[in-house]
Amino acid sequence: MNAHHEQYLVGLDLAGRRAVVVGGGQVAQRRVARLIAAGAVVEVVSPEVTPAVEGMASAGEITWTARRWTDGDLAGAWYAIAATDEAATNAAVVAEAERDRVFCVRADDGDKGTAVTPATGGYDGLTVGVLARGAHRRSAAVRTALVEALAAGVVDESAEPPQAGVALVGGGPGDPELITVRGRRLLSRAEVVVADRLGPRDILDELSPEVEVIDASKIPYGRAMAQERINELLISHARAGKFVVRLKGGDPFVYGRGFEEVQACAAAGVPVTVVPGITSAFAAPAVAGTPVSHRGVAHEIVVVSGHVAPGDPRSLTDWTALGRMTGTIVLMMAVERLGKFAEALISHGRPADTPVLIVQDGTTRIERSVRATLETAEQVAAEQEISPPAIVVIGPVAGLQAPVGG
Template structure:
């Protein structure tokens, strides 16, 4: 095969028998994509990886737990020889060729009758790259193409974007932590209504023809009214624009995202929700603190610090939080951190409970302060911590690697 150019083709394997000989890591990677293609997969191998065994237990594939034998390829449309024994792979390839069935040899692609390209999926597209056996090169080019499509650097369609609204969670701040789908939709936007906490670097990448509307809500400062944000989404969508509402974190984690969904639904505007990574978990993670840990915390409670514990608008059971022993994650709580700490201590939390404050998590200016519950307020003031910041309270805040 190395003497000829390879012919890249898409096979319709839906409902067709495919035999995979071998059950190791190579087979595991191939089987997942075959299942996605709808193939009737049979794995022939004395042993398989736990993942392949799980696929068999779930009846996604058939597993024949023995060594390869003559006749195993009867009726197969496609064959993959994935054992660690070159002699077995050679026998499988020869048997497949006798049956005029294409066969991939994982140990030596040049000796099979087919090769597996480096493939990637993007919005209904399958990108495949062959590099004459240079697997690292084909994988690198595949990844670059998929990333370019996701970032909008390469256009995947000449069709106009359907007017409507996409509510996109931009993640905690690092532009690389937005989802692939979120970045793809952002690249196709006519109008972007952006939060202050959204990934700012992504805004800078937008084309000059994209209208960017600042919908920032600065703590204890200027803020665009939520009602006006709702109106802008509807107005621009009705004007035939594709609008991306780019929010920090996840739209539904204290982001008023569902209010925007309701406004669009009431106006008859189609809306898509793209979840994002919430800073409630991401900020502690990048600061080296897990919000859960075996034997340390069996519960995680994320609490809004928007109102004080004694505020009649508060919906939080602070007495219950004081009694629990797990992890409390406070969002939007810097201004009232001392009052929250006092309330938790009054309801049973030990004063020396570890705590950590992470400001601007995942961004270039991230910083964190380790403290404890009874000195939380003093340390926040001493270190001049300002929003946005996440406060984690509980034994996990005292863990170190």
């Protein structure tokens, strides 16, 4: 192939068509996964393959011929990839492909094949492909930037207006980069956004000016009435033909009353999509350098809502059982009643010197964490002026800490 000629970018329909990959290493593994996704009938020819490729063969997704390539292996192929670690073998595969008029990518030296693999990325049914005449880092950088621009709504690719309905999106623990790709994509298409105080606020600045943003935390009613009012807003805007994103902090189904909103939409006949999010219960300790589970330290993790105290008739938590267990307890919304929770755990068997980690505003710019024990947690939190939102981790893992970078 003459590298000075412009390459012709094309999308191949390989569904049900034979594709042969010669080689079974990491490069082959990546290509095979894409070919399977394209519906190709894939044969891998290689004496050895990576465990992942072997797994694909065991699952019947591909055929693995466990030997070296021999001339004739490309018979009936529509597409071929030469991805061995031997230049001579790759050259021979390309020569057979040339003879049989099969387009063939040569992974070790793109210019010597008859096709090249573009840097590709997917976004909402689009496939973005970039060729840069063999400058792989450049094509990969441009591909990534394009996909991120689409996901952030910087490039408006929506030829059709979004369908009316509601998307319940978990915004993650606070850092705007910790929302899911799908959540960010749906947010970029929103016409109305109903946002929580604890959602990733910085993301709202990226929305176009015509998007109506409703701050759910400013709805003037008691807590239960505010929830009803939020439900009504979601339904009324969706019925008016709008695509509404309900942006919640963390994960909508982890103490976020998200299922109440799903039930309300379903009862009103409004289509609703749920997009899970990263919960601060696990993310806040992680960014503070502490795992909620660790081999040989904790085999269980219990996430507990701290909005009612132990002994309160409304409490659904078995504090006796929590006191007996040895694993990790993560308390959410617990700063106000921290002393009561510590007392209950100690009285039911947890050692008073059990490590405690408190992370306030986890993953945000103002994140800070303090360490204590069950015995000292209430006093330390008061001295350090810890205020919500904060995550409290109790158990042996809270004594573990490693320096981690954001």
